[in-house]
Amino acid sequence: MRMITRTPASLHTIPHTSHESRASEAFSSAAEAPSAPNDWRAQLRDVIRSPQALLERLGLEREWLPGARDGHELFSIRVPEAYASRIRHDDPDDPLLRQVLPLDAETDVLDGYVTDPLEEAEHTPLPGLIHKYTNRVLLMASGGCAINCRYCFRRHFPYEDHQPSRAQWQDILDYLRADERIHEVILSGGDPLVSPDKRLAWLVESLGEIPHLKRLRIHTRLPVVIPDRVNDELLGWLGATRLQKVLVIHTNHANELDDAVAAAMTRLKSAGVTLLNQGVILRGVNDSVEVQTALAERLFECGVLPYYLHAFDPVQGAAHFAVSDEEACNLMEALLEHLPGFLMPRLVREVPGRRSKTPLSKPPLSKPTLSKPTVSKTHPGVDAATTDPSASSPAGDEREPSSLNLTGIIASA
Ligand code: SF4
Numbered sequence: 303m304r305m306i307t308r309t310p311a312s313l314h315t316i317p318h319t320s321h322e323s324r325a326s327e328a329f330s331s332a333a334e335a336p337s338a339p340n341d342w343r344a345q346l347r348d349v350i351r352s353p354q355a356l357l358e359r360l361g362l363e364r365e366w367l368p369g370a371r372d373g374h375e376l377f378s379i380r381v382p383e384a385y386a387s388r389i390r391h392d393d394p395d396d397p398l399l400r401q402v403l404p405l406d407a408e409t410d411v412l413d414g415y416v417t418d419p420l421e422e423a424e425h426t427p428l429p430g431l432i433h434k435y436t437n438r439v440l441l442m443a444s445g446g447c448a449i450n451c452r453y454c455f456r457r458h459f460p461y462e463d464h465q466p467s468r469a470q471w472q473d474i475l476d477y478l479r480a481d482e483r484i485h486e487v488i489l490s491g492g493d494p495l496v497s498p499d500k501r502l503a504w505l506v507e508s509l510g511e512i513p514h515l516k517r518l519r520i521h522t523r524l525p526v527v528i529p530d531r532v533n534d535e536l537l538g539w540l541g542a543t544r545l546q547k548v549l550v551i552h553t554n555h556a557n558e559l560d561d562a563v564a565a566a567m568t569r570l571k572s573a574g575v576t577l578l579n580q581g582v583i584l585r586g587v588n589d590s591v592e593v594q595t596a597l598a599e600r601l602f603e604c605g606v607l608p609y610y611l612h613a614f615d616p617v618q619g620a621a622h623f624a625v626s627d628e629e630a631c632n633l634m635e636a637l638l639e640h641l642p643g644f645l646m647p648r649l650v651r652e653v654p655g656r657r658s659k660t661p662l663s664k665p666p667l668s669k670p671t672l673s674k675p676t677v678s679k680t681h682p683g684v685d686a687a688t689t690d691p692s693a694s695s696p697a698g699d700e701r702e703p704s705s706l707n708l709t710g711i712i713a714s715a
Pocket residue numbers: 446447448449450451453454455456457491492493523552
């Protein structure tokens with residue numbers, strides 16, 4: 303059985319270009335040696351890596367060990383201490399624990415659950431580059447993560463086949479230069495921020511020199527799981543690029559957002575970064591209105607706007623997290639009553655072959671609607687437009703269409 307370890311190791315083979323000397327320095331292994339106790343690299347190195355260590359750290363019974371070992375064989379445990387410290391002691395139902403603790407259910411092989419649910423292998427014109435949407439591309443800037451999330455849709459992704467060589471990185475930059483339709487580059491992985499700052503600085507600087515690129519987007523969970531990752535070096539290269547910067551964190555529960563994460567978000571904002579969150583709807587973690595409401599509220603306190611709530615992708619080994627689309631849509635409908643519109647995440651699914659995300663929603667209620675603008679004469683010689691029935695009411699924008707007497711309006715036309 304193949305164990306997927308995803309040891310962070312990335313961008314080791316960035317190409318030599320006109321930035322030859324800077325690239326060489328950026329990829330020198332001696333360039334960044336861990337020093338201070340709160341250094342993120344030391345925290346990344348010292349993560350919890352075994353079922354036994356995780357159970358002992360959290361005071362859990364040994365009865366969990368056999369299942370944890372089975373799941374760990376398929377996709378290895380990886381939990382930073384900064385994240386473990388937010389998990390309740392001796393509580394197997396803790397929503398953060400459920401995201402990182404392997405279970406024997408991961409060995410189930412079920413119909414419909416596959417290793418590549420998004421069929422990403424179909425959209426990789428070059429190793430390390432995924433080009434699914436016309437004007438944006440995704441670079442696999444890392445094959446490792448700080449944390450291994452049990453539900454990850456890329457838990458089977460063959461990262462070893464997507465570690466570009468020096469020449470291949472040059473090919474990726476050439477590909478971006480040649481296609482002027484591309485306006486946005488998304489750094490993903492794995493987690494792109496496991497890469498050293500000098501390497502990322504080199505890459506982002508190279509991207510900034512491509513004139514038609516407008517935006518840099520970074521998909522990362524590192525500022526959540528190791529907030530010390532948002533250090534001065536990172537803020538330096540982020541602040542230096544001319545590209546507009548969007549950083550999309552990945553959070554599924556408000557308990558993940560402690561004061562250290564909030565402080566990291568404040569630092570990112572100071573560098574001019576737009577902050578968004580994407581999460582996944584997960585059974586036993588966040589499949590309730592209360593939890594989603596608390597998450598959205600806490601995100602906003604931290605300066606982050608909810609962006610996407612991903613419908614569950616049927617990845618093999620994670621079926622125990624599945625929430626049906628119907629349940630997810632019902633939850634979103636109920637959530638509308640608890641959150642202002644600007645805090646509502648969009649429930650979406652990535653459908654293989656489609657050139658955008660697919661929003662999920664319940665079918666509209668079958669109620670009478672106005673098919674075209676109508677005019678009603680309420681007084682002799684005076685036309686009263688009734689194209690929008692709610693417009694005649696001071697509180698019109700708060701009225702439900704179902705409360706309108708549509709039959710009467712149409713009859714008077
Ligand atoms: S969900 Fe994100 S952070 Fe978690 S294992 Fe997958 S890529 Fe890594």
